[in-house]
Each structure stands twice: as structure tokens, then as C-alpha cells.
Amino acid sequence: MNKVFGRWIGHSLSARLLWLTVIVTLLVEVMILLPSLGHERSAWLMNRVTEAHLAALTVSTAPHGVVDLSTRNELLRLSGTEAIRLVQGGRSILVLPPRGTVRAEGSINLAHETLFGSVLRALDVQFGLAPRDVLVTAPSPLQPNVIVQIVVHNPVLARHLWHYADHTAALSLAIALLTGLVVYVALNRVLVLPMRRLTESITRFREDPEHAAPLAIRPADEFRDDEIAVAARELASMQTELRAALWRNARLAALGTAVAKISHDLRNILSTALLVADRLSGSADPAIRSGATTLVDAVERATDLVTHTLSFAREGPPPLVRAACPLAELVADVAAQTRLLHERLTIETNIPAEIMPSLDRTQMQRALLNLMRNAAEAGAGRLVISSGIDAGQVIIDIVDDGPGLPERAQANLFRPFTGSARSGGTGLGLAIARDLVRAHGGELTLVATSSRGTHFRISIPLDPG
Structure with missing residues (x-):
């Protein structure tokens, strides 16, 4: 259980890939959220402008263009504004005055506002850094030649933006987890599991290199040329060659032991041959003496070769006499x-x-x-x-x-x-x-x-x- 839990909290490659995918996805969602907040703020304000113009049109249909106090308050409530003014043909008309004393401490012209500016003002509103009431000016979507001016209560906009951010964050988290899970499953299949096969094969081979079977290459991996497939083929080839080399070394070691056992008898044989060669060197026949000299030299070299070969088999390269x-x-x-x-x-x-x-x-x-x-x-x-x-x-x-x-x-x-x-x-x-x-x-x-x-x-x- 601890082993499985450890994999999920980050002790394995697959878990690290999962959390890395989730974190990267969340960072991307945050980068998307900020412009979305600015866009949502602009859309909310434009909706208030549109509804304010509709409220103004409603007032214009009333007798003498005047409505009673309760109707005025209801129109302001429905439009989500504190006051409405229309500017048309150079004339400014206060259609719906505020319900009480309202003092706009800032002003915004949506026609000249950039997305970056909208993002910054949205963050100011959310964290309470913007003025409480602000005058918003924008062309009416209903009549572009009509300029609508409204007074907006920023705490209302802040509540809307926080609701939007919470909803977007929850959706982003769900998308990140789902994306991470899909990527985890995919990477676990194409990357982690093959890597696990490689590491397990390496571990088994390290524990018993002479008897552990080389990594089995699956038929699908024989024709792939990606890094893991190449590594698997090279590992299997290396294990096969190393095991063959170990077997050869074991056979050579056994051969060296056998040679060591017969070296004494071999030296006796060479000593006898050397003795006979020495006697032949004293012959009166020049040809025999010449052949005996060659034979003595050959036997001496053979004796020396046996000695050095035994030393080489036991201790590595022979010591040099330079x-x-x-x-x-x-x-x-x-x-x-x-x-x-x-x-x-x-x-x-x-x-x-x-x-x-x-x-x-x-x-x-x-x-x-x-x-x-x-x-x-x-x-x-x-x-x-x-x-x-x-x-x-x-x-x-x-x-x-x-x-x-x-x-x-x-x-x-x-x-x-x-x-x-x-x-x-x-x-x-x-x-x-x-x-x-x-x-x-x-x-x-x-x-x-x-x-x-x-x-x-x-x-x-x-x-x-």
C-alpha cells in the first residue's frame, strides 16, 4: 500500500509526470483566466450600458418623459446602475437621476479601453482597490450615435467577477485533473512501463548476470526507431554479449586451472627436451650443432611462454622487463x-x-x-x-x-x-x-x-x- 501511495505522491516517474501535467495545465488556465476576467468585466459593463439605454427608452415613452419615483428606482435596479445620462447631438440629458447622493470617484471610457487595461481594472475591482462608484461612458450598442453614461457600483461588479473567477477556476481544475489523468495514462503506457521493463531487466541482470535472461524484445518494438525502443534493443544486445563474455571468461578460467595443473608435467617434458638439445649441441657434425642451437632456443622460449602464460592468466598482463x-x-x-x-x-x-x-x-x-x-x-x-x-x-x-x-x-x-x-x-x-x-x-x-x-x-x- 505504501509503495502505491508513494508513486502517487511523487516518488515515481509516472506520478511526477502526472503532477507536472496538472501544474502546467493550471498555469496555462491561469494565463487564460486573466484575459478572461478583463473580457468578462468589459462584457458586464456593456450589458449595463445596453440595459441603461433600454431603461432610458422606457422613460421616453412615459407621459411628458417623466416617471414616478418607484418606477425610476425599479428601472435603475433592473439596469444595475446608480444613474443614467444620454448624450446625443451634443445635448446631455439626465434621464434617470440617482436615488440618493452618488459621487463617482473615477471615470472609464469603454471605447478607448484596451484588454490589458481592462484586466488591470478588473483585478483592482476584485481586490477592493478601485473607487466605490465610477462613471462609465460608452457608445450604445443599440444606437451607436448615442453616448450612454452610467454610474456603476463597483462592489456589485466585484461580486460578479469573483463568482466568475470561482466558476472558471473550478472548471480549470477539473480540466487540469482530467488532462493530467489522460496524459498520465498515455505516458505511463508509452514511456513509464517500457522504462520500468528496462530497469527491472537491468536489476535482474545485475543480480545474476550469468543466468538472467536478456530483455525480451516484443515484436512491436523491433521496427520502432524511438529512443526507448532503440535503448531496449541495445540493452538486450549488450546483455547477450556480456553473458557470452562471462561464459567465455568462465571457460578461460577453467582452462587456466587445467593448464596450471599440467604445467608441472609440461615443464618436465621441456626440461627433458632441453637436456637432449644440449647434448646434441656437442655433436661433431656442424649441421647437428646448428639444429641443436635452434632447438635449445625454441625450447627455452617455450618454457618461458608457459611461465608467462600462467602469470598472464592468473594476474593479467605479464610484468615487463624493459x-x-x-x-x-x-x-x-x-x-x-x-x-x-x-x-x-x-x-x-x-x-x-x-x-x-x-x-x-x-x-x-x-x-x-x-x-x-x-x-x-x-x-x-x-x-x-x-x-x-x-x-x-x-x-x-x-x-x-x-x-x-x-x-x-x-x-x-x-x-x-x-x-x-x-x-x-x-x-x-x-x-x-x-x-x-x-x-x-x-x-x-x-x-x-x-x-x-x-x-x-x-x-x-x-x-x-
Whole structure:
């Protein structure tokens, strides 16, 4: 009960809309009432002028143009005046003199009065600021060439205006309440109820984002383009994407737990491989020694990758061990590793030897290797790596001649499990590469992609300090 009552006294959006509509309607009615008062005053006075002229015509039909005292008083009472004078052809005739001593303390000429002036005088009359008796002059509606002058008792006019104001105010209040109710029902249906659906869905999703169902879009809302319908569709889409992301994160967390459990055995396997590689490096055959050196380097990188991957899964981006690194040498090493895996790929590098940014060589090597391998696996036959310095940033451009990224991959770029450009891919390569670049305080962006190739750009600070 308190909840419902609270909505009506202003604690809900619908109640506030209701009272706002009522208040605005009342303000409009007040703005209309003031001119209406002025018009009603003028109409009342003109009615007195007309009735006074009729009373004067009645007197003119009497013998010798004179009536007895009781008839005079009755004619003055019926006309609502204290005295009547006619002015015609320059002659002024006191048709009906006052019943007693009447002293007009003010005068009004209705022919020259404006609506604004009439409103002000009506308010003066209502609040007792006008003289008690006033002389009113106006052309007769019956005979425009006849000027009628009457003395009006303002308290009588004040009672009439207050009665008119009370009646109009009551009608205005009824109209305001009815208008407010109609607007309330309409806004409650088209605005408040949809907003309530949105807020309830948001609340449910906040309480249990993994299991709460996304907002159900009604068929009528699918084709509407107003703000609430758009917000509902966007909220449903966001909830669907967030829930999918939470499920992916849960799966990744489970995967990280599984990887952590097997990391010990994996390190033992790599240790055995490293031991065998060390023994092979002592072989008398130069070819075997060369291959063993490459194998040792690969096993060491694999061991380091397992360690850093576990740290990344548990704590976020890996800590960086920065040092001045010759970028040309780093890119050449990554290009050599890529060629071993993709023999048909032609890699061209254009890296000035003087560029030596402060970075973690191992992590940047992983980022570049992911980008180059992605290009090769996407079908590129030629890869061009170039670099330069711009506004304190080291710019590394990776341009291939592959078929370009499909629209689905572009829409989900850098998102694991959704941003892969090839069938069966996971999209982890780009996601990991961007995380590693961001760990250096830089950014990995897609510059362009088309059927003629794809252009990625890495920008990192030359000196992070």
C-alpha cells in the first residue's frame, strides 16, 4: 500500500509526470483566466450600458418623459446602475437621476479601453482597490450615435467577477485533473512501463548476470526507431554479449586451472627436451650443432611462454622487463622464425638501425610473431615490415597482400574466440598481441583491410619514462 501511495505522491516517474501535467495545465488556465476576467468585466459593463439605454427608452415613452419615483428606482435596479445620462447631438440629458447622493470617484471610457487595461481594472475591482462608484461612458450598442453614461457600483461588479473567477477556476481544475489523468495514462503506457521493463531487466541482470535472461524484445518494438525502443534493443544486445563474455571468461578460467595443473608435467617434458638439445649441441657434425642451437632456443622460449602464460592468466598482463632493444634485430629474428614455419612467405623489412625503443624483447617478439603468423595463415604471400618515429612514438607497420579480413572478423577484432579471420581459428593471436602492446603503453590498430591486403600498426612510446 505504501509503495502505491508513494508513486502517487511523487516518488515515481509516472506520478511526477502526472503532477507536472496538472501544474502546467493550471498555469496555462491561469494565463487564460486573466484575459478572461478583463473580457468578462468589459462584457458586464456593456450589458449595463445596453440595459441603461433600454431603461432610458422606457422613460421616453412615459407621459411628458417623466416617471414616478418607484418606477425610476425599479428601472435603475433592473439596469444595475446608480444613474443614467444620454448624450446625443451634443445635448446631455439626465434621464434617470440617482436615488440618493452618488459621487463617482473615477471615470472609464469603454471605447478607448484596451484588454490589458481592462484586466488591470478588473483585478483592482476584485481586490477592493478601485473607487466605490465610477462613471462609465460608452457608445450604445443599440444606437451607436448615442453616448450612454452610467454610474456603476463597483462592489456589485466585484461580486460578479469573483463568482466568475470561482466558476472558471473550478472548471480549470477539473480540466487540469482530467488532462493530467489522460496524459498520465498515455505516458505511463508509452514511456513509464517500457522504462520500468528496462530497469527491472537491468536489476535482474545485475543480480545474476550469468543466468538472467536478456530483455525480451516484443515484436512491436523491433521496427520502432524511438529512443526507448532503440535503448531496449541495445540493452538486450549488450546483455547477450556480456553473458557470452562471462561464459567465455568462465571457460578461460577453467582452462587456466587445467593448464596450471599440467604445467608441472609440461615443464618436465621441456626440461627433458632441453637436456637432449644440449647434448646434441656437442655433436661433431656442424649441421647437428646448428639444429641443436635452434632447438635449445625454441625450447627455452617455450618454457618461458608457459611461465608467462600462467602469470598472464592468473594476474593479467605479464610484468615487463624493459631494455633498449635494436628494433631491426628484433624484427629480423621474428621474420626468421616465421619463415621456418611458412616457407612460401616472403618477408621484407625496412627498419632503421638507429631505432632502439625501451621494451620487453620477449613480449614484443610474441606480439610480432602472432601478427606475422596470422598474415601467413590468412593466405598472404608477401609481408612488409617497416618502422619510423613520429611524435615520440615508435610506429611499426605490418602490411600483407592477403585476401583481407572478412566483415565478421572486423566486427569482432581483438576479441578471443570471435575475431578469427579463418575457419577453426580462435582469434587469440590478435587479442594477445594487442594486450602485449598495451602493456608497453602502446596500441595495436587495424589501419586498412581489403581484397588487396591488410595493414596493422603498432605504436609504442620510444621512451616510456
